Amino acid sequence: MTSTLDPSHGELLLTTGVTGPASAVGHRLTIAMTDWQATVTWSGDQPSAVELTVEVDSLQVVRGDGGVKDLSGVEKSLARSNALKTLDAKRFPQIRFSADQIVTAIDGGYQLNGTLDIHGTSRPRSVDLRVKDLGSAWRMTCDASVSHAEFGVKPYSLMMGAVKVADEVVVSFRAEHPKG
Known part of the structure; x- marks a missing residue:
């Protein structure tokens, strides 16, 4: 048996940091990935595999925190364009996480062990x-860090490197799925 989760069940967000000598003028971005699908394969009442596919082009800049002034709509569009170039979205249109081993030994959920594919690496x-029983539904949450460098992605920078996106990006997943 399989079940499927998509944006109608929750959200997949990325949060970037900012670094460099002039980092105070930069924004920490919150980015929503608006087109994704997670398929869970079940063995009885336990998950046995998970496949998450994210369409890179679905990246939308939700907000920018910090900086000298608020992030304008034009700046959000520019940040989106720069992120798509950085990720080479035309050449690598998807990000995938495939968990072929699920360990149930962690408190409050499951450890998913698998492979993350980003930017051809x-x-x-x-x-x-983390999984919580809400009675009629399951709530699933996860926060993880991903390094640009680990996947051969050069973080965007400006002002000759005085402001740049930090190497670590925090990925946050939140979803609810009805039981049955």
Whole structure:
């Protein structure tokens, strides 16, 4: 049996940091990935595999925190364009996480062990997924850090490197799925 989650069930957000000598003028971005699908394969009442596929072009800049002034609509569009170039979205249109081993030994959820594919590079990855029984539905949450450098992605910078996106990006997943 399989079940599927998509943006109608929750959200997949990225949060960037900012670094460099002039980092005070930069914004920490919150980015929504608006086109994704997670498929869970079940063995009885336990998940046995998870596949998450994210369409890179669905990246939308939601807000920018910090900086000298608020992030304008034009700046959000420019940040989106720069992120798509950085990720080479035309050449690598999807990000994938495939968990082929699920360990149930963690408190409050599952450890998903598998492979993360970004920008044409695959790396082993373990992710802790917290699961809460809401009665009629399951709530799933996960926060994980991903390094640009680990996947051969050069973070965007400006002002000759005086302001640049930090190497670590925090990925946050929140979803609810009805039981049955």
